[in-house]
Amino acid sequence: xxxxxxxxxxxxxxxxxxxxxxxxxxxxxxxxxxxxxxxxxxxxxxxxxxxxxxxxxxxxxxxxxxxxxxxxxxxxxxxxxxxxxxxxxxxxxxxxxxxxxxxxxxxxxxxxxxxxxxxxxxxxxxxxxxxxxxxxxxxxxxxxxxxxxxxxxxxxxxxxxxxxxxxxxxxxxxxxxxxxxxxxxxxxxxxxxxxxxxxxxxxxxxxxxxxxxxxxxxxxxxxxxxxxxxxxxxxxxxxxxxxxxxxxxxxxxxxxxxxxxxxxxxxxxxxxxxxxxxxxxxxxxxxxxxxxxxxxxxxxxxxxxxxxxxxxxxxxxxxxxxxxxxxxxxxxxxxxxxxxxxxxxxxxxxxxxxxxxx
Amino acid sequence: xxxxxxxxxxxxxxxxxxxxxxxxxxxxxxxxxxxxxxxxxxxxxxxxxxxxxxxxxxxxxxxxxxxxxxxxxxxxxxxxxxxxxxxxxxxxxxxxxxxxxxxxxxxxxxxxxxxxxxxxxxxxxxxxxxxxxxxxxxxxxxxxxxxxxxxxxxxxxxxxxxxxxxxxxxxxxxxxxxxxxxxxxxxxxxxxxxxxxxxxxxxxxxx
Numbered sequence: 001x002x003x004x005x006x007x008x009x010x011x012x013x014x015x016x017x018x019x020x021x022x023x024x025x026x027x028x029x030x031x032x033x034x035x036x037x038x039x040x041x042x043x044x045x046x047x048x049x050x051x052x053x054x055x056x057x058x059x060x061x062x063x064x065x066x067x068x069x070x071x072x073x074x075x076x077x078x079x080x081x082x083x084x085x086x087x088x089x090x091x092x093x094x095x096x097x098x099x100x101x102x103x104x105x106x107x108x109x110x111x112x113x114x115x116x117x118x119x120x121x122x123x124x125x126x127x128x129x130x131x132x133x134x135x136x137x138x139x140x141x142x143x144x145x146x147x148x149x150x151x152x153x154x155x156x157x158x159x160x161x162x163x164x165x166x167x168x169x170x171x172x173x174x175x176x177x178x179x180x181x182x183x184x185x186x187x188x189x190x191x192x193x194x195x196x197x198x199x200x201x202x203x204x205x206x207x208x209x210x211x212x213x214x215x216x217x218x219x220x221x222x223x224x225x226x227x228x229x230x231x232x233x234x235x236x237x238x239x240x241x242x243x244x245x246x247x248x249x250x251x252x253x254x255x256x257x258x259x260x261x262x263x264x265x266x267x268x269x270x271x272x273x274x275x276x277x278x279x280x281x282x283x284x285x286x287x288x289x290x291x292x293x294x295x296x297x298x299x300x301x302x303x304x305x306x307x308x309x310x311x312x313x314x315x316x317x318x319x320x321x322x323x324x325x326x327x328x329x330x331x332x333x334x335x336x337x338x339x340x341x342x343x344x345x346x347x348x349x350x351x352x353x354x355x356x357x358x
Numbered sequence: 359x360x361x362x363x364x365x366x367x368x369x370x371x372x373x374x375x376x377x378x379x380x381x382x383x384x385x386x387x388x389x390x391x392x393x394x395x396x397x398x399x400x401x402x403x404x405x406x407x408x409x410x411x412x413x414x415x416x417x418x419x420x421x422x423x424x425x426x427x428x429x430x431x432x433x434x435x436x437x438x439x440x441x442x443x444x445x446x447x448x449x450x451x452x453x454x455x456x457x458x459x460x461x462x463x464x465x466x467x468x469x470x471x472x473x474x475x476x477x478x479x480x481x482x483x484x485x486x487x488x489x490x491x492x493x494x495x496x497x498x499x500x501x502x503x504x505x506x507x508x509x510x511x512x513x514x515x516x517x518x519x520x521x522x523x524x525x526x527x528x529x530x531x532x533x534x535x536x537x538x539x540x541x542x543x544x545x546x547x548x549x550x551x552x553x554x555x556x557x558x559x560x561x562x563x564x565x
Contacts, residue, residue, distance in 0.1 A: 007534075008529060008533040010533070011532055011536050015507075015514070017514070017529070039537070039540070042540050042543075042544065043536050043537070043540050046489060046536070046539060046540050047508055047536060050489060050504070050508040050509050051508065051509075051511070052486075053397075053486065053509050055389060055390075055393045056392065056396055056402070056405075057389070058388055058389050058392050059392075059402065059406050062388060062406065062409075063381070063385060063388060065410065066388075066410050066413055066414070067381050069410060069414055070377050070380065070413075070414055070417050073414060073417075073418070280376065281371075281374075313363065313366050313367065315363065316367065318370070354367070
């Protein structure tokens with residue numbers, strides 16, 4: 001054994017990583033090599049002294065400060081949740097990166113853009129991007145804060161009058177066009193009509209939009225990369241919502257003629273991005289005697305309404321259905337299992353449901 | 359912390375933008391992350407800033423977590439990379455010295471807990487400072503592997519996953535880093551001894 005080889009053996013021996021045979025070899029070398037013997041002793045004593053280093057306690061308020069920063073950063077991670085073509089019919093709109101922003105929100109104060117305003121105000125946004133995997137890395141960054149609030153009147157106006165017709169050329173290539181279709185699922189007092197219209201949007205892209213367009217949404221072409229390395233930031237598609245300015249860099253947008261909306265701040269060439277508000281999922285815990293049959297029944301129903309189901313977590317079914325189908329979904333669940341607990345509010349519909357097996 | 363099912367659920371929720379779930383998810387790793395950053399920077403203020411920066415990065419990129427590695431090492435990787443980036447950014451821009459102020463280094467707190475007597479405390483503190491200074495002089499990669507393995511006590515596997523290198527590389531890099539660290543410390547000691555001897559000689563001359 002050379003001294004160079006011995007070095008790694010010494011280091012590994014300190015960690016208890018040598019087998020009997022290797023240990024013997026090292027021992028033989030050390031006995032005949034005073035400098036490696038010294039090396040061993042010194043290294044061991046230094047490594048041992050480092051083991052005595054104690055962990056510092058976190059500075060007080062560390063966690064709260066972190067959470068404040070995160071909430072302020074208004075950055076919402078995006079994930080392509082649905083792999084199935086729930087929204088396949090919108091694929092053509094995909095040309096539009098942009099889809100649609102639900103901005104003005106009623107008095108309930110849950111607003112899309114005002115993420116930072118309250119804990120629950122953190123809009124979680126799901127995007128459903130089925131056609132292009134590379135888009136799965138998208139994140140939506142909302143750079144504009146509190147401006148999204150609209151008065152109740154405004155919101156009404158919104159649901160009443162604001163409809164933006166977005167012409168999407170059929171020929172536009174959905175996959176290339178980077179746009180994900182988004183699903184709007186509103187939980188909070190977002191007017192549900194708006195939501196419904198969003199989800200009903202068809203290929204020709206008649207999308208209902210809201211009035212307060214101060215946050216005209218733009219999709220920029222920046223892309224954020226592999227966070228796993230933490231150090232490098234690839235750029236990703238992020239949807240930015242600048243405040244009251246007509247986006248200049250949204251060439252990829254649909255040739256959108258957005259009907260002037262109540263507030264009309266948009267500028268003519270701004271298509272309303274079709275954005276999605278994900279709601280908090282509701283968790284229902286069930287006890288099913290026949291889990292397989294239960295799962296099948298749920299799956300069958302979910303696929304019949306073009307919903308989505310994710311079974312990747314053990315003992316959990318993560319289901320997305322159109323909100324209108326929530327009641328029926330619950331009936332299916334009831335028929336096939338016993339509901340142990342249901343976090344949902346009575347009479348309220350959800351589109352994102354986590355079914356946990358007890 | 360919660361069982362793995364619960365962690366998975368929290369991750370999925372966080373991926374949908376639920377900050378509360380993210381908060382719950384990372385809470386139990388914060389101390390580790392903060393301490394790793396502290397060892398990398400030897401200064402509590404930087405440690406706090408960097409640790410928070412790393413966690414915010416983790417939040418922004420949580421959708422890219424693909425469940426192929428463990429969540430903890432994924433977080434640690436972001437932490438280490440954030441530290442290394444910052445260290446490199448600063449390099450050349452400023453010479454930052456290890457602050458020997460107790461409050462900054464956090465030494466007083468530690469020693470109080472571990473030491474039996476005042477002399478032992480001083481001795482131990484000296485060794486700790488000696489090692490800490492030496493760690494600061496290591497190249498970033500060596501620093502990281504030493505901190506993760508010897509101070510934070512991660513296994514070879516965890517170190518490998520965190521640094522995104524294979525286990526063989528962990529073993530050889532660790533050996534080289536430890537050797538380097540030892541050489542720095544030995545050199546420091548010799549230097550100190552020389553100064554000490556010189557002082558004695560000078561003292562003798564004066565007498």
